Amino acid sequence: MGKEFRSIRLANRPRTLAALRELRIARANLAAAQQASRFDEAAVKDAMAAVRTATTNLQATMQDYLFTALKNVKAKPAAGS
Numbered sequence: 001m002g003k004e005f006r007s008i009r010l011a012n013r014p015r016t017l018a019a020l021r022e023l024r025i026a027r028a029n030l031a032a033a034q035q036a037s038r039f040d041e042a043a044v045k046d047a048m049a050a051v052r053t054a055t056t057n058l059q060a061t062m063q064d065y066l067f068t069a070l071k072n073v074k075a076k077p078a079a080g081s
Contacts, residue, residue: 004069012065019061023054 009016030047033040
């Protein structure tokens with residue numbers, strides 16, 4: 001299962017890297033909003049929402065890969081059958 005999952009992740013590397021990049025940027029924007037000299041409640045809330053969205057996107061991406069790997073492994077006949 002792990003080998004299949006790694007294979008799918010590798011095949012989808014650009015999508016994975018884009019999701020990770022989106023999360024890194026969202027986190028950096030949140031940190032900047034939190035550290036701003038003047039507290040901007042709306043900016044912090046927007047940045048927090050962006051982090052949640054990016055986190056959900058990355059999680060959904062990984063779950064798509066996991067589901068595909070599981071489906072592929074289960075579709076293969078058992079050894080010796």
